[in-house]
Amino acid sequence: MSALTHSGMWRPAGRMVGHPVVRVVLRRAVLAVPLLFVVSALSFVLSSLAPTNVIDLRLPSGTAAQRAQLARQLGFDQPIYDRYWHWLVHALGGNLGTSYVTGQRVTTEIGQRFPVTLSLVIPTMLVMFVIGVGAGVASAVRGGAVGRAIDTLSLVGFALPGFWVGAVLVSLFAVRLHLFPAIGYVSLAQSPTDWARSMVLPVAALSLLPIAVMARQMREAMMDVLASEHVRMARANGIPPRLIVGRLALKSASMRAVTVGGLQVVGLLTGTLFVEQVFTLPGLGSGLTAAASTGDVPVLQGIVVFFTLIIVVINLAVDLTYTLLDPRMRTS
Amino acid sequence: MTTAAIVEPLDSGLAPATDRESTRLLRRLLRRPVTVVCMVWLAVVVIVAIVAPILMPHVASQNAGNIFKVLQGPSRQHLLGTDSVGRDVLDRLLVGTRVTMLGVVESVFVTLVIGVPAGLAAGYLGGRTDRAIGWLTDLTLSLPGIALVLVVLSIFPSSMLAGMVTLGVILSPFTTRVVRSATLPIREELYIAAAQVSGLSRFYIITRHVLSRILGVVIVLAAIYAATSLVTQTGLAYLGLIVPLPAPSWGGMVGDGISALTNQPWLIWPPGVAMTLTVVAFGLLGDAVRDVTAERWSGARVQRPGRRRAAPMAGAGPSPVAPAPASDALLCVQNLTVRFPSRGSVRVIDDVSFEIAAGETVGLVGESGCGKTVTAMSLLRLLPGDGEIVAGRITFDGRDLASLPEEQLRRVRGREIGLISQEPMVSLTPAFRVGWQLALSVRVHHGVSRRAAQATAIELLRSVHLPDPGLVARLYPHELSGGMAQRVAIARALAGEPKLLIADEPTTALDVTVQAEILELLRELQRDRGMAILLVTHDWGVVADLCDRAVVMYAGQVVEQAELNPLFRRPLHPYTRALLMSDLHNAPDLDHLPSIPGSVPKPGAWPHGCHFHPRCGYATAACRDQPIPLEHPTAGRDTRCIHADQLSVLR
Numbered sequence: 011m012s013a014l015t016h017s018g019m020w021r022p023a024g025r026m027v028g029h030p031v032v033r034v035v036l037r038r039a040v041l042a043v044p045l046l047f048v049v050s051a052l053s054f055v056l057s058s059l060a061p062t063n064v065i066d067l068r069l070p071s072g073t074a075a076q077r078a079q080l081a082r083q084l085g086f087d088q089p090i091y092d093r094y095w096h097w098l099v100h101a102l103g104g105n106l107g108t109s110y111v112t113g114q115r116v117t118t119e120i121g122q123r124f125p126v127t128l129s130l131v132i133p134t135m136l137v138m139f140v141i142g143v144g145a146g147v148a149s150a151v152r153g154g155a156v157g158r159a160i161d162t163l164s165l166v167g168f169a170l171p172g173f174w175v176g177a178v179l180v181s182l183f184a185v186r187l188h189l190f191p192a193i194g195y196v197s198l199a200q201s202p203t204d205w206a207r208s209m210v211l212p213v214a215a216l217s218l219l220p221i222a223v224m225a226r227q228m229r230e231a232m233m234d235v236l237a238s239e240h241v242r243m244a245r246a247n248g249i250p251p252r253l254i255v256g257r258l259a260l261k262s263a264s265m266r267a268v269t270v271g272g273l274q275v276v277g278l279l280t281g282t283l284f285v286e287q288v289f290t291l292p293g294l295g296s297g298l299t300a301a302a303s304t305g306d307v308p309v310l311q312g313i314v315v316f317f318t319l320i321i322v323v324i325n326l327a328v329d330l331t332y333t334l335l336d337p338r339m340r341t342s
Numbered sequence: 343m344t345t346a347a348i349v350e351p352l353d354s355g356l357a358p359a360t361d362r363e364s365t366r367l368l369r370r371l372l373r374r375p376v377t378v379v380c381m382v383w384l385a386v387v388v389i390v391a392i393v394a395p396i397l398m399p400h401v402a403s404q405n406a407g408n409i410f411k412v413l414q415g416p417s418r419q420h421l422l423g424t425d426s427v428g429r430d431v432l433d434r435l436l437v438g439t440r441v442t443m444l445g446v447v448e449s450v451f452v453t454l455v456i457g458v459p460a461g462l463a464a465g466y467l468g469g470r471t472d473r474a475i476g477w478l479t480d481l482t483l484s485l486p487g488i489a490l491v492l493v494v495l496s497i498f499p500s501s502m503l504a505g506m507v508t509l510g511v512i513l514s515p516f517t518t519r520v521v522r523s524a525t526l527p528i529r530e531e532l533y534i535a536a537a538q539v540s541g542l543s544r545f546y547i548i549t550r551h552v553l554s555r556i557l558g559v560v561i562v563l564a565a566i567y568a569a570t571s572l573v574t575q576t577g578l579a580y581l582g583l584i585v586p587l588p589a590p591s592w593g594g595m596v597g598d599g600i601s602a603l604t605n606q607p608w609l610i611w612p613p614g615v616a617m618t619l620t621v622v623a624f625g626l627l628g629d630a631v632r633d634v635t636a637e638r639w640s641g642a643r644v645q646r647p648g649r650r651r652a653a654p655m656a657g658a659g660p661s662p663v664a665p666a667p668a669s670d671a672l673l674c675v676q677n678l679t680v681r682f683p684s685r686g687s688v689r690v691i692d693d694v695s696f697e698i699a700a701g702e703t704v705g706l707v708g709e710s711g712c713g714k715t716v717t718a719m720s721l722l723r724l725l726p727g728d729g730e731i732v733a734g735r736i737t738f739d740g741r742d743l744a745s746l747p748e749e750q751l752r753r754v755r756g757r758e759i760g761l762i763s764q765e766p767m768v769s770l771t772p773a774f775r776v777g778w779q780l781a782l783s784v785r786v787h788h789g790v791s792r793r794a795a796q797a798t799a800i801e802l803l804r805s806v807h808l809p810d811p812g813l814v815a816r817l818y819p820h821e822l823s824g825g826m827a828q829r830v831a832i833a834r835a836l837a838g839e840p841k842l843l844i845a846d847e848p849t850t851a852l853d854v855t856v857q858a859e860i861l862e863l864l865r866e867l868q869r870d871r872g873m874a875i876l877l878v879t880h881d882w883g884v885v886a887d888l889c890d891r892a893v894v895m896y897a898g899q900v901v902e903q904a905e906l907n908p909l910f911r912r913p914l915h916p917y918t919r920a921l922l923m924s925d926l927h928n929a930p931d932l933d934h935l936p937s938i939p940g941s942v943p944k945p946g947a948w949p950h951g952c953h954f955h956p957r958c959g960y961a962t963a964a965c966r967d968q969p970i971p972l973e974h975p976t977a978g979r980d981t982r983c984i985h986a987d988q989l990s991v992l993r
Contacts, residue, residue, distance in 0.1 A: 045484050053493045169621040171573045173580050174614045177600045181607040192603070243769040246724055247783050247834055248756025257782070261773040280488040284577045288600060299581050302492040303499075310493050317486035325484065336773060337818035 030340045034329045042322040049318045050101070050311065051094060057307045058090045068110060068305070084110075097311075106315070107308035111301075116312035119297065124316075126195055126293035129205065130285070131278050133213045138220040138274060143267050145221070146228025150236065151255055160225055167222025173284035176215035180288070183211060193290040212289045216281045220274040224267065231266035235259040265335055272328035276321055364557060370634045377630040380623040387620055391443040394436035401437040404429055405588045413606035422612045425595070426602045435612050438590035442617075445506045445575035445584070450567045452510025457517025458560060462548050464518065465525025472522075479515040487512035488574070495583045502575075502584040509574055517563050524559045528552050558635030565628030569621045576617050592617050671697040671737075672874050673721070673842055678734035678744070680713075680720050684727060688946035690716050692898040694734070695972070698842065703868055703875040705885035707921070708895035711942040714878045715764075717895065718844050721876075722755050723748075739841070757787050760835030764847035766827035770819035776830050777803075777815025780837060787838035802833040806863060825856035832863065836871075843867075846878045861887055882925040886910070894918045897943055897953035900972060904979040912991045914981035916958045919989055952982070960985045 065077050065084075072080070085093050097107065106116035149160035184192035190211050196204040235241060236259055244254050282295035290296070294313055301309040333339045371377050395402060407428035414424045422431035464475040491508045498504035528534065529552070537547050578584045579593025580600075587594070592613040599609030680691035691713045698704050706714045719725050721736055721743065736743040739758065743751060755761075763769050770779055780799035784790065790798070796815075803811035806829040814826065822830060828848060835843055845864065849857035865888055868875055877888060885892050886906065893903040894917065902915035913919040920938045940957040943949065952970045955961040964984060972982045983989075 041480075041484075045481060048481065049485060049490075053490070056493055056497055059497055165622065165625060168569070168625055169618050171576055171614075171617060171621075173577055173600075174596055174610065174617065177596060177603065177610045178614070180600075181603050181610065185604055185607060239763070239765060239768045240771045242724055242726075243761065243763060243831070244771065245752075246722055246755055246761040247786075248752055248754075248838060249782065249786055250752060253782070253786070258771045258774070262771065276486070279486060280574075283488055283492075284580065287581055298489060298492050299583070302496040302583060303581075305496050305499070307496065310489075310496055314486060314489040314493055317489045318484070321484055321486060337775075338772060338820045 030333050031330060034333060035326065038322065038326045038329060045322065046315065046318055050098065050315050053311045053314050054090065054094045054097065057311070058093075066305075101315070106312040109301075109309045110306045111304050111309070116308050119309055120294065120312055120316055123292060123294045123297045125197065126291050127282055127286070127295060129198060129209060130212055130216060130282055130291065130293060131275070133209060134217040134220065134278060135271065135275065137213060137217040138224050139267065139271060141217075142221045142224025142270075143228050143264075145225040147232050147255065147260065147263075149225070150229045150232035157229065160229065164222035164226045167218045167225075170218060171284070172215050172219060172281050173288050175218055176212065176285050176288035179211045179215055193288075195289075195291045195293075208289075212285050212291060215288070216278065216285045219281065220278065223274060223277075224270050227266055227270045228263065231263040232259060235262045238262075261335065265332065268328055268331045268335065272324050275324045279317055279320065367558060367561075367631070367634060371630055374630055376626055380627045380630075383619060383623045384627070387439060387443060387623075390436050391439040395440050398433055398437055401429075401433045402589045413602055413609070415606070415608050423606070423608055425598050425609060426606075431595070431609065431612055434590035434595060435592070435616060438592050438595060438613070439616075441502065441585055441589065441591045442572065442575060442579070442593070445502050445579075446568050446571045448503060448506040449510040449513070449571040449575070450564055452507050453513040453517055453567050454560065454564060456511060457514035457563075458521050458553075460514070461518040461521025462525055462552060462556075465522040466529050466544070466548055466552060468529075475518060475522075479518050482512065482515040485512065491574075491578070492583070495578070500584060500586040502578075505578055505584045506571065506575065509571060513567055513570065517567075520559060520563055521556060524556045525552055528555050558631055562628045562632045562635070565624045565631065569624040569628070572617065572621055572624070576613075670699075672700040672702075672739065673698040673876075674735075674737040675717075675721070676735045676737070678717065678720060678736065679732050680716055680725065680729055681732045682725075682727060682729045682945075686946060689732075690729070690898055690945045691720065692948075694895070694898075694900050696893045696900060696903055698874050698876060700841065701868070701872045701874055702891065703877060703889045705889035705892040706876060706878045706895060707880065707882070707885060707892050709880060709921070709938075709942050711944065712895045713898040713945075714880075714895050715846055718761075718846050718876060718878050721844060722759060722761060723751055724755075724761075756783060756835070756840065757838035758840050758842065760838065760840035760843045762828065762831045762835050762843065762845050762848050764850045766824060766831045766848075766851065767819070767822075769831050770827065770834075772819050774818070775815065776817050776819065776822070780815070780830070780834055783834050783837040798837075799833075802836055803830065805836065806830070806833045808833075823856075824852050825859065828852060828856075828860055829863065832860075832867070836867070839871075840873065842874045842876065844876045844878070847880075848877070849881075849884065850879075857884075864888060882922060894921070897948050898945060899953055899982060900980065901954065901982045902980060908979065912989065914975060914979060914986040914989060915954075915983045916960050916985070916989065917954045920957075952984075960988060 065072075065080055065086075069077055069080055081087060085096070088096075100107065104117065106120075108115055109119060112119070145160050145163075149157040180192045183189045191204075191208050192211075194208060196208050198205045232255075236255075241254060241259055244258055245251075249258070279295070282293055283299060284295070285291075286293045286295040287299060294316070297309065298313045300306070301313065371381075405427070407424060407430060409428050411420075411424050412426055412428040414420060416423045420430050420432065422435065425431055425434065460475050460479075464472040487509070490512065491505050494508045495501070495505050534547060534551060537551060575584070576591070576593030576596065579591040580597045582594070582597065585591040585594055595613040596610055596617075599606075599611075599613070602609055674697045676695045678691055678694040679689055681687055681689050694713075694717055696704070696706075706717065708714050716725065716729065720729070720731055721738075723731065723743065725731075731744050734744055738754065741750075741754075743754065746754070770776065777796065777799050780802055781792070781795040784795040784798045784802075785792070788795075788798070800811045800815055803814050808814045808826060808829050814822075814830070819827065819830075832848075843864075848864070849860050852860060861884060864875060864877075867873060868888075875888070877884065879885060889906060891903065891905050892909055894901050894915065896917045902909070902913065902918045904914070909918065910922065913922060917938075924937050938957055943953070943956075949956055949966070950969075951967055952958070952961070952965040955965040958965070960983075962985070970982050970984055972980050973984075973986070974980055975986055
């Protein structure tokens with residue numbers, strides 16, 4: 011037995027499983043499976059609670075026979091576990107069903123809408139990291155008036171609802187100053203400059219809250235690190251403040267930035283719902299809103315599952331970044 | 343009956359009663375003007391939410407107003423203007439308050455009703471319950487919350503109750519986590535244990551004792567969730583998902599304003615301002631409650647009253663400082679006084695003076711809390727917190743470190759004075775390799791290239807006798823043992839080739855065998871490099887092993903200093919004598935190790951006169967009357983004792 015485990019044949023696999031990155035991926039995957047199961051089952055059970063609503067929405071003035079036929083067509087005459095099993099098998103094969111409203115495949119719908127949401131979320135994250143981390147670090151290092159100003163700004167960032175900020179931005183920069191288009195989406199492939207112009211205001215509206223959260227958290231993280239023993243010893247060793255802040259402390263504090271960043275992406279999914287509506291961007295958020303108001307259950311479920319997948323991926327990315335940033339994660 | 347008798351004193355005496363606690367909290371909150379403004383605003387909002395729909399019953403069902411007066415700005419007749427179908431904006435804003443606040447109440451209620459009991463159970467019961475709740479919390483936190491709210495809303499169209507209840511459920515894991523971590527420490531407290539022993543039921547203890555203590559936390563959470571829920575509620579109303587038309591809501595009004603943005607930009611402002619002010623009010627209120635409860639439990643307020651008055655001044659202003667020393671000592675500390683403004687401005691170091699000659703090893707000795715470490719740290723002006731040197735002179739190589747500009751002092755740190763600490767494991771930055779951190783110091787001190795710095799770093803690691811320095815350089819701090827970490831710390835301190843090394847209890851955290859190795863290393867470095875060492879320690883064995891001279895500190899003062907031989911033979915201060923007697927090496931009989939009765943008084947509680955007199959067998963009235971000055975009975979010896987001549991030879 012021991013000869014077997016020590017032979018060359020077994021070693022690579024053993025090393026692979028032991029590798030921290032593999033371990034992190036495995037752990038997340040093990041969590042993701044029940045999570046996706048729970049989410050999809052939950053949305054299935056919920057939608058089966060009141061199936062008549064869907065039929066009401068689709069056939070507001072249909073006859074009883076028509077209604078019955080639609081119910082059969084949608085599979086409502088089957089028991090719920092049969093329908094869920096059916097959906098699950100198809101979903102595992104990459105088929106999330108067909109929209110009640112457009113007749114399009116849900117995956118196609120998501121495929122069209124995802125780039126719009128991405129072009130909103132990715133610049134927002136960049137802005138969040140650059141401004142949020144910068145402001146947080148600056149206020150931790152400078153303190154005093156700068157710190158108070160950043161605290162006040164972050165309170166404002168917390169308090170202003172994104173969709174209202176969007177409206178204010180449109181009325182100011184689009185309607186009055188004509189600097190940016192008020193609404194609408196131009197894809198990056200069509201025209202990069204128009205794409206950029208169309209994204210400025212939505213990104214500004216969406217990033218206010220994440221910037222506020224990030225600045226506040228980074229300020230705290232940075233102050234914690236700057237008060238730590240290893241920073242004191244680095245100072246005792248004559249390391250100049252700019253190196254202490256920029257090299258030593260920033261890397262330790264960046265753990266917090268990653269955690270906050272990950273949580274904020276999840277928060278951004280909420281934000282897109284409202285901001286996409288204000289700027290009439292055809293992304294996942296407005297898809298979700300439309301599906302909710304028309305009772306388009308397959309699209310709703312599809313986007314919910316897709317959102318859950320995004321969250322799983324983000325959590326995985328956060329964990330992997332931890333192992334990169336903190337050597338202790340790699341060995342423990 | 344017996345149980346009740348035991349319960350009563352518990353309730354009235356040890357545990358804070360709920361009603362008293364909440365009134366105290368309220369009284370403190372009302373002392374802050376900002377908080378009062380927030381509370382008034384929220385009270386107005388709540389009153390409007392209740393009253394407005396009753397006074398204006400027609401507004402909620404009004405489909406259109408005066409269609410000849412649509413999208414008007416503010417006027418005398420319509421104070422906030424009219425909307426896209428000519429309805430009065432002010433009326434709708436007031437009436438729409440109810441549905442907005444109702445949504446907030448629904449969501450906050452649900453999140454607390456689920457989250458608080460779950461958090462209490464997880465924190466108080468622990469074990470399997472804790473793990474199960476923790477797992478559920480993690481799962482819920484990974485759900486795409488808002489998407490699930492929309493799923494629910496597609497099933498219950500336009501049902502705000504369904505939407506806000508779902509939101510409350512989704513927010514509840516945050517509550518659970520916070521309440522759990524607030525409960526954990528309370529559970530360990532004495533009066534809870536007492537309540538358990540007296541046979542009270544868990545349910546009674548949790549509801550009666552624990553809940554009252556976390557009241558502040560729950561209020562803070564409620565305020566945060568109120569703000570979050572308000573933003574989400576208005577958002578969902580804006581999307582038209584929870585408030586069926588034509589009923590007014592703040593979010594719906596913003597939506598109306600957005601669709602008329604080109605013609606009447608004014609319309610988004612009244613609901614927007616109402617939303618923002620209410621959210622800010624919730625946020626500030628939450629912050630205020632957090633601050634007030636933190637004050638309450640950290641006991642920070644104790645030092646507030648009469649802070650200035652409480653500060654005992656040594657005469658008027660800093661004590662007179664002697665002129666720069668004539669001696670050729672490497673380091674000369676004169677009348678050093680250190681104070682912490684945040685700790686009621688009491689002196690922690692009082693009038694400390696001593697010298698270190700080039701190449702000399704001096705021990706700074708005393709019990710914990712005597713100010714040894716603070717003295718050592720003040721030499722580099724690296725006092726923890728807001729500690730400050732308020733008087734005195736630290737002459738090093740002709741410069742006064744106490745008044746040197748920060749940037750010049752930085753060049754002294756590491757390059758002329760090195761420091762190693764008592765906690766080697768946390769003195770290196772965890773995120774970087776050992777070799778990189780050493781090379782950084784080398785580059786800073788010698789301005790050499792990256793490659794040369796790396797080579798020097800490995801040389802340094804070799805010079806502190808680390809086996810395989812190339813390998814150690816590639817390790818991270820957490821991969822080192824305590825002894826290795828201290829060697830690395832010494833290597834880093836050597837990077838700038840300092841003339842003086844401050845070693846603050848360098849062996850305290852290490853195993854006995856490793857201690858000896860580190861001491862041996864220090865001795866060798868001192869011998870080979872001619873480096874002076876200030877060794878902070880409470881261990882006479884270490885002093886005897888390494889030092890030429892010892893400076894003994896007690897309660898913030900130097901009480902004696904002398905060369906080792908005369909000091910060990912005949913100490914001239916009762917404290918030194920007692921300290922020597924209580925040391926293992928001097929004990930005549932290990933079964934009766936003498937110890938000094940009492941303990942070191944905290945700064946601020948120093949007795950009048952000699953600081954040691956309450957614990958001293960030689961104390962007389964004169965010792966209590968006035969401060970005792972540091973005397974020089976013979977050459978090279980100082981003592982702060984007026985009875986020095988009564989102290990006999992030790993052995």
